[in-house]
Amino acid sequence: MSEEELMIQQLFDEEKLTDKQKKIIVAAIESFSEKGYSATSTSEIAKKAGVAEGTIFRHYKTKKDLLMSIVAPLMANLIGPFVVNDFNKVLDRQYDRVEDFLKATIENRREVLIKLLPVIKILLQEIPFQPELRELFLEQIAKKIFDRVSIIIKGYQEKGQLIEMPPESVARLAITTILGYLISRYVLLPHLEWDDELETERTIQFIMHGLGKKE
Amino acid sequence: MSEEELMIQQLFDEEKLTDKQKKIIVAAIESFSEKGYSATSTSEIAKKAGVAEGTIFRHYKTKKDLLMSIVAPLMANLIGPFVVNDFNKVLDRQYDRVEDFLKATIENRREVLIKLLPVIKILLQEIPFQPELRELFLEQIAKKIFDRVSIIIKGYQEKGQLIEMPPESVARLAITTILGYLISRYVLLPHLEWDDELETERTIQFIMHGLGKKE
Amino acid sequence: MSEEELMIQQLFDEEKLTDKQKKIIVAAIESFSEKGYSATSTSEIAKKAGVAEGTIFRHYKTKKDLLMSIVAPLMANLIGPFVVNDFNKVLDRQYDRVEDFLKATIENRREVLIKLLPVIKILLQEIPFQPELRELFLEQIAKKIFDRVSIIIKGYQEKGQLIEMPPESVARLAITTILGYLISRYVLLPHLEWDDELETERTIQFIMHGLGKKE
Amino acid sequence: MSEEELMIQQLFDEEKLTDKQKKIIVAAIESFSEKGYSATSTSEIAKKAGVAEGTIFRHYKTKKDLLMSIVAPLMANLIGPFVVNDFNKVLDRQYDRVEDFLKATIENRREVLIKLLPVIKILLQEIPFQPELRELFLEQIAKKIFDRVSIIIKGYQEKGQLIEMPPESVARLAITTILGYLISRYVLLPHLEWDDELETERTIQFIMHGLGKKE
DNA sequence: TATGAATGAGGGTTCATTCAT
DNA sequence: GATGAATGAACCCTCATTCAT
Numbered sequence: 061m062s063e064e065e066l067m068i069q070q071l072f073d074e075e076k077l078t079d080k081q082k083k084i085i086v087a088a089i090e091s092f093s094e095k096g097y098s099a100t101s102t103s104e105i106a107k108k109a110g111v112a113e114g115t116i117f118r119h120y121k122t123k124k125d126l127l128m129s130i131v132a133p134l135m136a137n138l139i140g141p142f143v144v145n146d147f148n149k150v151l152d153r154q155y156d157r158v159e160d161f162l163k164a165t166i167e168n169r170r171e172v173l174i175k176l177l178p179v180i181k182i183l184l185q186e187i188p189f190q191p192e193l194r195e196l197f198l199e200q201i202a203k204k205i206f207d208r209v210s211i212i213i214k215g216y217q218e219k220g221q222l223i224e225m226p227p228e229s230v231a232r233l234a235i236t237t238i239l240g241y242l243i244s245r246y247v248l249l250p251h252l253e254w255d256d257e258l259e260t261e262r263t264i265q266f267i268m269h270g271l272g273k274k275e
Numbered sequence: 276m277s278e279e280e281l282m283i284q285q286l287f288d289e290e291k292l293t294d295k296q297k298k299i300i301v302a303a304i305e306s307f308s309e310k311g312y313s314a315t316s317t318s319e320i321a322k323k324a325g326v327a328e329g330t331i332f333r334h335y336k337t338k339k340d341l342l343m344s345i346v347a348p349l350m351a352n353l354i355g356p357f358v359v360n361d362f363n364k365v366l367d368r369q370y371d372r373v374e375d376f377l378k379a380t381i382e383n384r385r386e387v388l389i390k391l392l393p394v395i396k397i398l399l400q401e402i403p404f405q406p407e408l409r410e411l412f413l414e415q416i417a418k419k420i421f422d423r424v425s426i427i428i429k430g431y432q433e434k435g436q437l438i439e440m441p442p443e444s445v446a447r448l449a450i451t452t453i454l455g456y457l458i459s460r461y462v463l464l465p466h467l468e469w470d471d472e473l474e475t476e477r478t479i480q481f482i483m484h485g486l487g488k489k490e
Numbered sequence: 491m492s493e494e495e496l497m498i499q500q501l502f503d504e505e506k507l508t509d510k511q512k513k514i515i516v517a518a519i520e521s522f523s524e525k526g527y528s529a530t531s532t533s534e535i536a537k538k539a540g541v542a543e544g545t546i547f548r549h550y551k552t553k554k555d556l557l558m559s560i561v562a563p564l565m566a567n568l569i570g571p572f573v574v575n576d577f578n579k580v581l582d583r584q585y586d587r588v589e590d591f592l593k594a595t596i597e598n599r600r601e602v603l604i605k606l607l608p609v610i611k612i613l614l615q616e617i618p619f620q621p622e623l624r625e626l627f628l629e630q631i632a633k634k635i636f637d638r639v640s641i642i643i644k645g646y647q648e649k650g651q652l653i654e655m656p657p658e659s660v661a662r663l664a665i666t667t668i669l670g671y672l673i674s675r676y677v678l679l680p681h682l683e684w685d686d687e688l689e690t691e692r693t694i695q696f697i698m699h700g701l702g703k704k705e
Numbered sequence: 706m707s708e709e710e711l712m713i714q715q716l717f718d719e720e721k722l723t724d725k726q727k728k729i730i731v732a733a734i735e736s737f738s739e740k741g742y743s744a745t746s747t748s749e750i751a752k753k754a755g756v757a758e759g760t761i762f763r764h765y766k767t768k769k770d771l772l773m774s775i776v777a778p779l780m781a782n783l784i785g786p787f788v789v790n791d792f793n794k795v796l797d798r799q800y801d802r803v804e805d806f807l808k809a810t811i812e813n814r815r816e817v818l819i820k821l822l823p824v825i826k827i828l829l830q831e832i833p834f835q836p837e838l839r840e841l842f843l844e845q846i847a848k849k850i851f852d853r854v855s856i857i858i859k860g861y862q863e864k865g866q867l868i869e870m871p872p873e874s875v876a877r878l879a880i881t882t883i884l885g886y887l888i889s890r891y892v893l894l895p896h897l898e899w900d901d902e903l904e905t906e907r908t909i910q911f912i913m914h915g916l917g918k919k920e
Numbered sequence: 921t922a923t924g925a926a927t928g929a930g931g932g933t934t935c936a937t938t939c940a941t
Numbered sequence: 942g943a944t945g946a947a948t949g950a951a952c953c954c955t956c957a958t959t960c961a962t
Contacts (some may be wrong), residue, residue, distance in 0.1 A: 080922080096404050098313035102957060112923045117958060185400065189311050225477060233481045236455025237448070244447055262440060266448045270485030295947080317932060327948045332933060334946090510926080526834050528743035532953060542927045547954060549925095615830065619741050655907060662889055663882070663911045670881025692870060696878045700915030725943080747936060757944045762937060764942095923962080931955065938948080 064089075067175055071133045081119050083109040088126055093178035097127055097186050127186065131193065134179045135200050137172065158221050161212070162264045166238060170256075177246060206231055237267055282390055286348045296334050298324040303341055308393035312342055312401050342401065346408065349394050350415050352387065373436050376427070377479045381453060385471075392461055421446055452482055494519075500605055501563045511549050513539040518556055523608035527557055527616050557616065561623065564609045565630050567602065588651050591642070592694045596668060600686075607676060636661055667697055709734075712820055716778045726764050728754040733771055738823035742772055742831050772831065776838060779824045780845050782817065803866050806857070807909045811883060822891060851876055882912055 064086040068077070077085070087109035091100040102123055106113045120126040155161035173180065187194050210227040213234075217223075222230060241263045245254055282304070283297050292300070302324035306315040317338055321328040335341040370376035388395065402409050425442040428449075432438075437445060456478045460469055494516040498507070507515070517539035521530040532553055536543040550556040585591035603610065617624050640657040643664075647653075652660060671693045675684055709731040713722070722730070732754035736745040747768055751758045765771040800806035818825065832839050855872040858879075862868075867875060886908045890899055 078921090096311070096313055098311055099404065101955075103955085106924095113957090114923055114925095114959080115921085118922070121958095123957065181403065185403070188396065188400070189309075189314065229474065229477050232455075232459055233452070233478065236459060237452055240447075240451025240455050244451060259444065262444050263448065266485060268485045270481060270483045293946080316930075318930080328932090329934080329949065330947055333948095336933095338932065508925080524834075526741070526743055528741055529834065531951075533951080543953090544928065544955080545926055548927095551954095553953065611833065615833070618826065618830070619744065659904065659907050662886075663908065666885025666889060667878070667882055670885050671877075674877055674881060689874065692874050693878065696915060698915045700911060700913045723942085746934075748934085751945095758936090759938080759944055759946095760942085763944095766937095768936065923960105925959105925961095927957100927959080929956085932953095934952065935950085936948100938946105939944105940946095941944080 067179070070172070070175055071130075071137060071179065078119075080109070080111050080115055084111060084116055084119065084126070085130060089130055089178050089182065092127065092130070093181045097182065102126075124190075127182070127190070128193070130179060131183050131186070132196065134176060134183055135196060137176065138180075139201050139204055158216050159264055159268060161216075162234075162238070162267060163260065166242075166260055166263070170242070173242060174246060181247070205235075209235065234267055237263060282394070285387065285390055286345075286352060286394065293334075295324070295326050295330055299326060299331055299334065299341070300345060304345055304393050304397065307342065307345070308396045308400075312397065313404075317341075339405075342397070342405070343408070345394060346398050346401070347411065349391060349398055350411060352391065353384075353395075354416050354419055373431050374479055374483060376431075377449075377453070377482060378475065381457075381475055381478070385457070388457060389461060396462065420450075424450065449482055452478065497605055497609070500602065501560075501567060501609065505563075508549075510539070510541050510545055514541060514546055514549065514556070515560060519560060519608050519612065522557065522560070523611045523615075527612065528619075532556075554620070557612070557620075558623070560609060561613050561616070562626065564606060564613055565626060567606065568599075568610075569631050569634055588646050589694055589698060591646075592664075592668070592697060593690065596672075596690055596693070600672070603672060604676060611677065635665070639665065664697055667693060712824070715817070715820055716775075716782060716824065723764075725754070725756050725760055729756060729761055729764065729771070730775060734775055734823050734827065737772070737775070738826045742827065747771075769835075772827070772835070773838070775824060776828050776831070777841065779821060779828055780841060782821065783825075784846055784849055803861050804909055804913060806861075807879075807883075807912060808905065811887075811905055811908070815887070818887060819891060826892070850880075854880065879912055882908060 065082075067089070068082050068085060072085070084105065087105045088100075091105055091108060094100075102116055103113050105126075106116055109116075116126065120129060155164060183193070183197070187197055206228070209231045213222060213227045213230050217227070217230075241259070245256075245259070280297075283292070283300060287300075299320065302320045303315075306320055306323060309315075317331055318328050320341075321331055324331075331341065335344060370379060398408070398412070402412055421443075424446045428437060428442045428445050432442070432445075456474070460471075460474070495512075497519070498512050498515060502515070514535065517535045518530075521535055521538060524530075532546055533543050535556075536546055539546075546556065550559060585594060613623070613627070617627055636658075639661045643652060643657045643660050647657070647660075671689070675686075675689070710727075712734070713727050713730060717730070729750065732750045733745075736750055736753060739745075747761055748758050750771075751761055754761075761771065765774060800809060828838070828842070832842055851873070854876045858867060858872045858875050862872070862875075886904070890901075890904070
């Protein structure tokens with residue numbers, strides 16, 4: 061229970077949720093991420109949450125409403141700290157080298173990513189099918205992150221630490237590499253044994269120097 | 276229609292499908308990839324295919340059967356040419372430099388990937404929810420590709436073209452980078468304008484030399 | 491309605507059934523006994539009961555569940571009073587002569603049999619096809635009745651009122667004769683005019699003295 | 706196969722059935738008697754018979770047609786030999802004593818009953834639900850048998866071998882007793898071990914002298 | 921506020937039957 | 942005559958949602 065409680069807190073820290081609401085949210089996250097949104101029935105959620113079927117609809121007008129109320133705060137959560145903390149730190153020149161910034165970013169996001177993994181799975185699953193979700197995601201998350209990252213990139217380029225390449229391309233390559241790592245690590249192959257520190261190091265090294273051998 | 280006909284041919288070239296079967300497959304692919312497997316009703320597929328609902332179940336015992344019959348041949352298709360053609364060419368030392376191999380691989384797969392995009396979307400969407408699909412994918416695709424790629428990598432490492440790093444890590448980084456490019460290009464942001472040749476070049480360059488500036 | 495109400499009361503006297511449940515049961519009994527279980531659709535039952543089809547499945551998980559919930563209490567009902575009342579009376583030597591016992595038994599069961607006729611028809615119809623039903627019937631009804639009857643028979647044999655013959659055979663002959671009478675009377679040929687008292691008398695006389703003429 | 710072949714011959718000896726027709730009939734009898742008419746699908750029959758679904762409907766316009774074509778000849782078969790052979794023998798005074806007639810009748814019918822058991826089960830099952838069947842049965846079978854039996858009874862009554870009782874009642878009692886025996890023996894409790902000769906003897910004895918002890 | 925009985929549209933699937941081959 | 946693909950109505954059952962309690 062404490063595990064879910066943490067997730068709930070992380071996601072809805074400011075809102076006031078009744079006890080039943082929390083149970084509904086937890087149950088919905090579990091079912092949605094296990095079977096998918098469409099394949100999950102509200103009655104199943106109600107049973108798992110230990111509430112009556114009607115109770116769900118008292119708090120959330122529709123099933124989609126419930127989905128949104130789970131997934132929307134995730135967005136703020138994913139981007140929020142990143143924007144506020146790290147970005148400022150970078151501006152404050154706390155990370156002189158790109159490597160340090162990358163490492164801090166990965167470390168910083170790793171924890172919240174793990175905690176919110178089920179919700180992230182739901183988000184990724186439903187983005188292709190819920191236009192509102194996709195727009196929300198593209199405009200609130202993708203765009204913002206992309207913009208901030210581009211600024212950061214330009215900064216490092218000016219400092220001569222990054223090659224001359226359009227920031228969008230640099231951003232794309234860096235972000236997909238990091239996400240590729242995190243998704244491989246936590247979504248696709250979580251059952252393998254990973255040496256997290258070493259693999260993080262390699263990922264960063266790859267971003268910086270590629271795979272080609274310097275002669 | 277010719278577009279879908281092509282896809283059908285690509286996927287089911289050896290099997291003999293009746294006209295109605297083809298229509299069902301095409302309609303199912305369209306609906307599944309647009310709304311997701313669970314959210315698509317068989318009656319909707321029937322209507323779109325212009326056949327009676329019962330006809331679907333004459334050819335495919337269940338709805339999941341229909342899904343599998345769409346997605347299973349994709350696997351062979353995705354991996355087949357790769358294994359046979361490219362791998363042999365590499366062994367035949369047709370690609371002296373890693374760059375050439377990467378470029379050929381991307382180009383080679385790009386075409387089939389575009390054509391099969393809707394089916395790939397379905398596959399990716401349903402892998403988390405259909406255990407049989409996941410196993411099929413992990414064992415038939417992921418493992419095979421990984422193995423072959425690892426061999427290729429070792430070859431280039433011995434030739435001194437790739438850094439010393441466990442082939443698994445090299446494979447992971449290379450594959451996720453390429454997939455990250457293709458997914459960004461064709462799935463996430465297809466509506467942007469892309470200079471395919473240039474962006475492919477950059478992706479390969481990134482894999483080889485990273486983002487760090489040589490001084 | 492009062493007719494069915496009576497049947498419902500007789501069958502489910504202890505359980506608390508909602509109004510809709512009663513209507514569903516009544517409608518199901520009517521349809522099952524008229525057209526058979528397999529040939530009756532749940533939508534038909536719903537319509538006849540004046541409820542939504544979903545309502546049926548809220549109370550009974552499956553169609554077979556509905557059948558069982560109708561037929562199971564019948565068993566207790568058919569055997570219950572017999573075991574408790576009559577059997578005790580016999581033990582209490584309330585019936586000195588076999589004839590009196592037989593008459594009381596027939597009279598006693600006639601009433602409930604008439605009232606539960608439709609349900610009995612359903613039971614008899616479905617016993618060959620529902621293994622669970624058959625076992626339930628054989629073990630809960632047939633065996634119990636057979637055992638009790640055998641004890642009673644032995645009693646009368648010891649009193650010299652019945653011929654020496656294995657109690658099983660005696661029981662078989664007596665029971666099938668009585669059932670043969672009741673089934674002829676109420677199931678096969680209910681439209682004929684019957685002089686119930688006289689025919690009962692003849693049936694008992696037949697059991698006691700057969701058809702042969704004493705010279 | 707020879708078992709079914711025999712049944713087919715017995716039932717349809719005069720008609721010319723194609724090979725496929727026979728297979729259909731055999732398959733239908735098996736399925737109908739196992740699962741009931743309504744619960745058996747034509748496709749299942751086709752599969753079991755090894756013919757195409759359409760073939761069934763080429764020979765029998767509807768599913769009910771198939772049922773009727775199985776069950777109708779049974780009637781003639783059940784009554785035919787009885788009327789012709791036994792009855793004449795009785796008239797020919799081949800059976801002086803009632804006992805002999807009863808024994809001959811039971812023995813005579815036992816064999817055909819066993820062979821046609823599955824078809825008889827179908828007939829008994831469907832009589833309550835198929836009005837045409839019921840009328841056919843009542844008028845062609847029940848009535849005829851009843852009439853003939855009544856005549857026989859009167860004959861024995863005149864000879865002083867049977868008590869004075871309306872022939873209808875005598876017939877009812879005798880017939881239900883015999884049927885009760887045969888049904889107990891072959892339908893309800895076929896798995897018990899039966900001493901057929903002894904039990905037949907007891908049944909006849911019961912009919913003649915009842916269960917009461919002569920002092 | 922919370923319940924859970926009730927709804928009826930729609931879910932996937934099977935059905936008896938037809939008909940072009 | 943035999944086939945089996947095709948049909949669409951009907952099957953049993955589940956669904957998201959409502960509302961009286």
